[in-house]
Amino acid sequence: METIRDDILVRVRRVLIDSLSLNIEEDDLQYSESLDQVIGLDSLAVLEFIAALEKEFGITIEQEKLELSLLRDLSALADYIQSLSAAPPASDTPA
Amino acid sequence: MPPSLVEAAPSGEFGRVVERPDPRRPWFAVKDLLWLFYLYPFRLAAALMPTGLFLMFNRLVDPVCQRLTFSRKRAIRRHLEAAKRFHKIEQDLDQVTAGLITNDVRRATDDLILHKLAARGLNCTRIQGLGYLEDALARGKGAILLSGHFYAHRIARRHLERMGYPTLSVRNGNPPDATMGRIGQRFLHQPYIEYLHGIIRDEVLIQDPECTLKIFKRLRAGGIVHIYLDAGVAALRANSEAKKPLWLPFLGTLRPFPTGFMRIACLSGCAVIPLLCLGDSRGFTITFDEPANLTRDAGPEEFVTAGLPGLVADLESKILKHAQQWELWGISERSTYLP
Numbered sequence: 172m173e174t175i176r177d178d179i180l181v182r183v184r185r186v187l188i189d190s191l192s193l194n195i196e197e198d199d200l201q202y203s204e205s206l207d208q209v210i211g212l213d214s215l216a217v218l219e220f221i222a223a224l225e226k227e228f229g230i231t232i233e234q235e236k237l238e239l240s241l242l243r244d245l246s247a248l249a250d251y252i253q254s255l256s257a258a259p260p261a262s263d264t265p266a
Numbered sequence: 267m268p269p270s271l272v273e274a275a276p277s278g279e280f281g282r283v284v285e286r287p288d289p290r291r292p293w294f295a296v297k298d299l300l301w302l303f304y305l306y307p308f309r310l311a312a313a314l315m316p317t318g319l320f321l322m323f324n325r326l327v328d329p330v331c332q333r334l335t336f337s338r339k340r341a342i343r344r345h346l347e348a349a350k351r352f353h354k355i356e357q358d359l360d361q362v363t364a365g366l367i368t369n370d371v372r373r374a375t376d377d378l379i380l381h382k383l384a385a386r387g388l389n390c391t392r393i394q395g396l397g398y399l400e401d402a403l404a405r406g407k408g409a410i411l412l413s414g415h416f417y418a419h420r421i422a423r424r425h426l427e428r429m430g431y432p433t434l435s436v437r438n439g440n441p442p443d444a445t446m447g448r449i450g451q452r453f454l455h456q457p458y459i460e461y462l463h464g465i466i467r468d469e470v471l472i473q474d475p476e477c478t479l480k481i482f483k484r485l486r487a488g489g490i491v492h493i494y495l496d497a498g499v500a501a502l503r504a505n506s507e508a509k510k511p512l513w514l515p516f517l518g519t520l521r522p523f524p525t526g527f528m529r530i531a532c533l534s535g536c537a538v539i540p541l542l543c544l545g546d547s548r549g550f551t552i553t554f555d556e557p558a559n560l561t562r563d564a565g566p567e568e569f570v571t572a573g574l575p576g577l578v579a580d581l582e583s584k585i586l587k588h589a590q591q592w593e594l595w596g597i598s599e600r601s602t603y604l605p
Contacts, residue, residue, distance in 0.1 A: 214478035215526055219566075221482075222533050237483050239476055 179256075180249040182227060187245070190223030191216050217242050224248075230255045291448045296334065298450030304374065305457055312378040317387035320375045321548070324368075331371050332364060337445070339363050341596030346589070348518030348603050353586050365590035369546070373417045373593070376547045380424055380465045388547050390425045395554035399431065399490070402537035402557055408485030410531055411541040411554075414496045414581045415593045418550045420465060422543035423492065425552070432468055433490040436481060436527075438497060439471035442597075472497075478530060485534040492541070493527045495581050496594060512570065514578050517585065520602045523578055525570045532562055532569040540577065542584055544591050555580075 184200055187193065193200075217239065225231055230252060241247055312320070342363045349355065355362070379387055402409040411433065413419060423433050439459060446455065463469065470480045481491050498511070498521050511522035531538050540555040560573040585592045 214476060215529055218478060218482055218530065218533050234483060234487060237479060237486075239479060242479075 175256075176249055176253050179228075179252050180245065183224065183245055183249050183252065186223045186227045187220055190219050214239070224252070228252055228256070289448075291446070291451065293448050295445060295447035295450060297443075297445045298447045298454060301446070301450055301454045301458065305454060305461060309378060309381065309461070313382060317379055317547075320379060324372055324375055328368050328371050332367050335367050335370075338370075338596055339367065342366055343596075345517070345519075345596045349586070350518070352515075352518045352604070353582075355586060355589055357589060362589045362595075366593070366595055369417045369590060369593070372546045373420075376417075376421055377462075377465055379547050380420060381461070388421050388425055389549050390422075390552065391545070391549045392551040393554075394552070395556070398537075398539055398554045398556055402539060403488060403490070405537070406488045407534060408488050408536040409490050409557075410485070410527060410536055410538045411490060411492045412495050412527075412538055412558075412577060412581075413492065413541040413543065414585055415494055416543055416588070416591045417593050418543040418545050418591070419492075421547050421550055422541075422552045423466070425550075427468070431490055433492045434481065434484045435466050435469040435492045436477065436494070437462075437466065437469050437471055439473045478526065481527070481530055482534055485530070485536045491536075493524075495523065495577060496521075497524055498522045512574055514575055515604060516578060516582055518604055520604055523574060525574065528570040528574055529566045531560070532566045535562070538573075538577070540580055542588075544588055 181197075184197055188195065188197060188200065221232060221237070221242065232251075236251060241251060343359060346355065346359045346362060350359070357365075399409060399411075423435065426433060440455075443451075443455070470477050474480070484491050496516075510525065512525050513520050513522050515521075516523075528538075530536075537557040538560060539557050542553045542555070544551050544553075558573060558577055560569060562569055564572070589595070
């Protein structure tokens, strides 16, 4: 499970750098860093990040999770994406 | 440090705007006294007054305001003349100027009516193009209603809310008011902002760090968001390259226009519907235009630069046609007059 999460975290980091055309190397972006430290509190950039994340992982971030508190924390975001990937699609859930 | 800021507000709550007194202002201005009277004794009395009395109040106060507001009239006139150099304005400029002062007063009384919880006496005489909004909402990606600062928008929003179309308003929590003194700015500005919040209710302030996210969430839930396209000062507060305003010729001036909402529209896939509301509580009309034909394929940058000038030109033509209904004549402080 740890490997999956680590892989997600690497991809989240890459999506962040690519989607916002950040002028930093992947290795310079620490996992523990929050989005504030990297891009400030620009909520428009956050939207672009959300769109890129959803495309990369084929997910839709739930309405109640669309909060800066989650999105600014890369580590928590990776956990959330992992939980979405682990959950069975709604259509597969038995009635 | 910016002149104002919003104290960190928990998500979904209304932020409190903290005003720093501007040392260039006089300590006291006549407007401070008028606002003091309006916000306290008159607002409290108005809560008990029948709506008919408001109309009487309008008739009594209008001639006084016509005499007292000479500096606002001068600013309106200057702005109208600048526009007339480039565009045709059918009505006589003096008539437009006097009409705008009358509408300022009417809007202040309409706000008092809206502040009453029941808010009876809103007479919508016509709604056109509602199908455009319904079609957009049926697609499930929400709709941005785009308008200028016309006097009737607050009453129209309330009417739409009652019809089952709740709308999130995006507003500057610290609107510029050059005519207020330092005492008014210190003691009356915040109560005024809270008073406006009591009227508008469903709103997000541009100073809120989660403003964009809240707009996006509402659209993603298939909801409606109202944006003022002519919010020039607000556009200048943009804190990032992506939100940088686009300067365009507008009514004889060069004026900044917000671009952030266009990027949100591009990312969310929502419809952008021009909206025009005219009149006052005694009789008003609401017109939805066909959704703007915007091409999303070329990316957000192209989406903004290709789409925004057309929307601005459309708004400009509406203002010229209904000059007495646009409340920002003479208030566009950040505009540069065209040579």
